[in-house]
Structures are given as C-alpha cells and as structure tokens.
Amino acid sequence: MSQKKKQRLLVRTIILLVLIAAVAYTLYANLTKDSRGEIKVGDNAPDFVLQDMSGAKHKLSDYRGKGVFLNFWGTWCEPCKEEMPYMVDLYKEFSKQGVEILAVNVGESNYLVNKFINNYELNFPVLIDKSRDVQNAYGIDPIPTSFFIDSSGKVKQIVVKTMTKKEIQHLMESIKP
CATH class of the missing domain: 1.20.5 (Single alpha-helices involved in coiled-coils or other helix-helix interfaces)
Structure with a gap:
C-alpha cells in the first residue's frame, strides 16, 4: 500500500x-x-453557590426567609432585554419587602455581562454560571426561564417565556414572606 x-x-x-x-x-x-434538572412546582429549589461580577459568593440557601426571583438570561437574548427594565423597577419596591432577584447569566464573558449591566443599570445581584452547572441542575432550556421561590425554598412558579411587568409584579407578590 x-x-x-x-x-x-x-x-x-x-x-x-x-x-x-x-x-x-x-x-x-x-x-x-429527562433525568437532569427536572424541577417542578412544589420542589425544593436546588442549592448552589455562584459569584457575582465583583467576586462575592451567593448561596441560594442564604436567602431562606426571603422570596427569590431566580432569572436565567443571556446578553444576546432579546426577550431578556425586554424583561430587565421591569425587573430593575420592581426590585426597588420588592427588595424592601423581602423579595430578592438573582439574575444568572449562562456562560458568557465578563466583558459582555458588565456591558449589559451598565446598559440596563441592573440594581440586583448578577451571578455568573460559566460552567453552566446551575443551568443544567435547573434544566434550563430555553432562556429566559424564571423560578419564583418562596421563603422556605420551595418553587412556587416556573415561567419559560417573556413576562410583562404586571406578570412579574404578580409573581413577586406571591413569594413575599
């Protein structure tokens, strides 16, 4: 040969x-x-630890006693861009009432995330899931996907779509402690 x-x-x-x-x-x-991240309403939200853009660690279980609006998003996601101004406005009101917003970016560079934070003047913790471990644990596909978690850590609602300001407000009301 x-x-x-x-x-x-x-x-x-x-x-x-x-x-x-x-x-x-x-x-x-x-x-x-199907066996990964099959979370349903009524389940305990899986705990995780992620860093924000300044390097501070956020552990979901540290927010027990508060309602948590857990939002998975990306800088390229048009529906995410639509929701963010509503989230900024409502966070001002609801953070005083015991409801936190944790916005989890899935796998993007710090440069893109920082640019997005500055453009939209985000006033709540933005967490980075570079490895996509939390995204997989929660079974996120597509984004935006949001979990509304009550003060005991139970998932009260899962929303896999773009929400209006009224929808977000209603759901944040439902998880107030």
Whole structure:
C-alpha cells in the first residue's frame, strides 16, 4: 500500500471516529436530558453557590426567609432585554419587602455581562454560571426561564417565556414572606 493511501485511510478513520463520538454524545445527552434538572412546582429549589461580577459568593440557601426571583438570561437574548427594565423597577419596591432577584447569566464573558449591566443599570445581584452547572441542575432550556421561590425554598412558579411587568409584579407578590 502506498504512503498516500495509508495517509488517506488514517484521515478517514479519524473522521469516522470523530463522527461516531459526536453521535454517541448526542444520543447520551438526549437520553439523559429527562433525568437532569427536572424541577417542578412544589420542589425544593436546588442549592448552589455562584459569584457575582465583583467576586462575592451567593448561596441560594442564604436567602431562606426571603422570596427569590431566580432569572436565567443571556446578553444576546432579546426577550431578556425586554424583561430587565421591569425587573430593575420592581426590585426597588420588592427588595424592601423581602423579595430578592438573582439574575444568572449562562456562560458568557465578563466583558459582555458588565456591558449589559451598565446598559440596563441592573440594581440586583448578577451571578455568573460559566460552567453552566446551575443551568443544567435547573434544566434550563430555553432562556429566559424564571423560578419564583418562596421563603422556605420551595418553587412556587416556573415561567419559560417573556413576562410583562404586571406578570412579574404578580409573581413577586406571591413569594413575599
């Protein structure tokens, strides 16, 4: 067998192995998707620790005794951009009443997140989930997805869509301690 034929055979074998690995991973991810992050209303919200943009750590269980509006978002997400001004306005009112907003960015650079925070003048903690561990634990797909968690840590409502200001206000009312 000539040297060129050996090289072609090697390249084709490598390509075939990469394709087989990709198909195997896709099948595995789809078959195990249902077992990952299947959170329902009434479940205890899974605890996590994430850092905000200044490096401070936020642990969900540290917010027990308060209502928590947990919002998963991205800088590229148009519906997220629509909701953020409502969240900023309502946070001013509800933070005094024992309701916190935790906005979890999923896997983006600090530069993009900081630019977004400044553009929208976000006044609540913005947490970074670079590894997407929390996103996977909560089964987030698509974004925006929001969890409304009561003061005992139970999920009261899950919203997988863009919300109006009135909807956000009503849901924040429902989780006040």
